[in-house]
Amino acid sequence: MIKREHFCRNCIIPDGFLGLKLDEEGLCDYCRNPSHKNANWSKVKIDIEKKKQMHNDWKQVIKKLQKTKRNRMYDCVLGYSGGKDSTALLDYLINELRLNVLAITIDTGFMTDIAKQNIRDTLNRMNLKEHHIFIDDVSKTFTRLYRWLFFNHQSNSVSLTVNVCDQCSDLIHSIIVNEAIKRNIRYVFFGYSPDQIKRYFYEVPREEALNEWKAIFIDLAPFTEKDRNCFLNSDKISIKDMPRILLPYHVMNYDERAIIEIVEKKGLIQKGKADPILTNCHVVKAAAMYDFYRYGGLTYVLQYAELVRQAPDDKSRRINRKKWLRLYKGIAQSIFKGTFNVEGIERFLESIGCTMEEILESIIHFRNHDPNKNKILENLDLLNIKK
C-alpha cells in the first residue's frame, strides 16, 4: 500500500522525485512556494507589461508583412505539426491576416502514416497543398540523436524526457529555420501555446538560435556531416541572415477551448482528436519509461500535479487529485507489467537499434552512481504493489 504522505497532500508530487521534497506538513516545493523552479518543470509567470509590449511588436510585424506582401512569394514560414494549435494558427495567418504562409512539417521518422495522411487531409481542406512541405530525409539524424541521448544521459537532476524534448525541438526548429534562410523568408512562426513557455517567451533571440541550438556532442562519432548540417552553422550563417523566430500565441489572446472549437467546427481536425493532454510521441513515451526506472517516478506527474494545483476550488482540487493519482498509479503498473505503449516502444527500440535489456543495463549503471539511489528504489517499491 502506498502511504498517503508519500505524495504531496495538496497536489500529487511524489516525495524525493527529481529533487522535489515534501515538508513536515506534507506539502511539496511547488505547493509551499508557487514560484518554485525545478529544471524539469517550472511555471512561468508572464509579465503583463512585457506581454503588452510584445503584443505591439506582433501587430507591427503583421502590418509590415501585409504592406509589403506583393514583393515576395512567402511572408513567413510556419512550423506545422498538424496539431490543433498549429492548425488554428495556420488558419488565422491565412484567413484572418491574409498572409502567404509556407507550412513546414518535419518527419522525425516516427510519424505514423495515419498522422501524415491526417496532415494531408487537413491541408487539402484548407486548399494549402502546394504551400506545405514535408521534410522527411532527416530521420537518420533524429535516430542517431535519440540513441545518443538514451545511452549518454548522465544527469541526476534533469529527466531524459526534458533532455530529449529540448534537443529534439532544437533540431526540428533548426531544420525549419535553415529552410527559411534557404528561401530568403524573414519570419518563422511556431504555434506553441502559452503553457508551453519553457526557454523562450514570444521571440527566440537570433544569437541563441544560431549559437546554442546545435547539440554539443554533434561533432563526435557516430554523427555525420549531414547531421551537423541540419543545425544552424554560425560559420556559414551570419546574424543578419537569421529570420526572426516568433511564438505568437504567447502574446495573442489564447483560449484553448476556443481553438479546439474553431478547428473542429471548420472540420480541420476530427472531433476528439484535438486532445490537449496525452502526447502521441513514442520517443517521449520511451523516455518516460526510461525516467521511471532511472528516477523512480513518471515525468508526467509534474504536469498532472500542475493541473491539480490549478483547480478553481478545494472540492474540484480533491476530485482532480484523486483522478490524476489513479492515472499515475495505473501507468506505473502498466510499465511494471510491460504493457505500457508496447508497440510504440518496440518500434522505437528497433529503430534506434537496441533492446530493452541494453537500456535497462544503462539505467542501472547511472542509477547506481546517483546519490539519491536509495530513495529512487524505495519509490519504485512503493509503486510496485505486487511486491
Ligand SMILES: [Zn+2]
Ligand atoms: Zn504539491
